[in-house]
Amino acid sequence: MDWQTIEIDRQGHVATVTLNRPDVRNAFNETAIAELAQAFRELGADNAIRAIVLTARGPAFCAGADLKWMKKMAGYTHDENRVDAAQLADMLRTIYACPKPTLAKVQGDCYAGGMGLVAACDIAVAVETANFCLSEVKLGLIPATISPYVIRAMGENASRRYFLTAERFSAQEAHRIGFVHEAVASDRLDAMCEEIVKALVSNSPHAVKEAKRLVHDVAGMPLTESLIADTAQRIADIRSSDEGKEGVRSFLEKRKPAWLNQ
Secondary structure, eight states: OOOSSEEEEEETTEEEEEEOOGGGTTOBOHHHHHHHHHHHHHHHTOTTOOEEEEEESSSEEEOSBOHHHHHHHTTOOHHHHHHHHHHHHHHHHHHHHOSSOEEEEEOSEEETHHHHHHHHSSEEEEETTOEEEOOGGGGTOOOTTTHHHHHHHHHHHHHHHHHHHOOEEEHHHHHHTTSSSEEEOGGGHHHHHHHHHHHHHHSOHHHHHHHHHHHHHHTTOOOOHHHHHHHHHHHHHHHHSHHHHHHHHHHHTTSOOGGGGO
16 A cells, blocks of 8 residues: 555564654644554454554654644534544554554654554653653643543553643653653664564464453453453463463473464
C-alpha cells in the first residue's frame, strides 16, 4: 500500500511502523489516524510478525494533533466532533488490543495525543532528552480519548497532576512514574530497543499473545473465585497447546524450541 503518513518495514519477524511527517513534528490528522489503525490491524493479523515497533522520523516523536486538522475541527458540529473523536479512539484501541507485542521507540518529544500512542503500546523506551506534556487543558480541552491508556501507564496520581497542570516533564520523570519502561542516552536507544525486541521474538508467539491478553484481563480485577478459576483455566489451556507442549519438551530435552527455527 502507498502510505501517506507512515512507513512500514518488515525485517524477519519484526515490523517497524514509522510516523513519517517530520515537517509537522509527526502530528496526526485524520489520514494518519486511519493509516495507523489499518497498519496495526494488518500487522496484528500477520502470522509472520511477532513484534511491532512504533517510532518516528525527525527530532520529535509526535506533537499530538496537526494544526490544520485542529482548525478544521474548530468548525465541526457536536455530532461531527463525536464521529471524529471516535476514529481516534478506535485507532488507539486497535494499537492497545493488537495481539502482537508492541514497543514504542520514543526518539524525541512526545505531546498530547502522542502520549496516547506511547501508552497504547505494551513497552516504551524513550531517549533521555525527550520531553512529555499533556497540554490539552491549555487549549481548553481534555485528554479524553487517550485517558484510558495514559492513566493505565502512569497511574491515577501522576495523571491527576499532569492532566490538570499541563506541565512539561522529562524522560526521567516519565520513567519514574512508570510511563516509559526505560529512559536511555541517544546512543543507547537502538541497542535497548533491539534487546527488547530480541527477547520478544525469542518467546513462544502463542504464549506472548496469551500473556498480553492475561495482563489486559486481570489488571485491576478483584481477587474473586471466578478470577482464580479463570487463571487456572488459562494455564491448563496453554499447557495443553501445541506450543506449550513443545516448550516444555524442548526445555526438558535441553534443545531450542521449534518456534525459533520458523
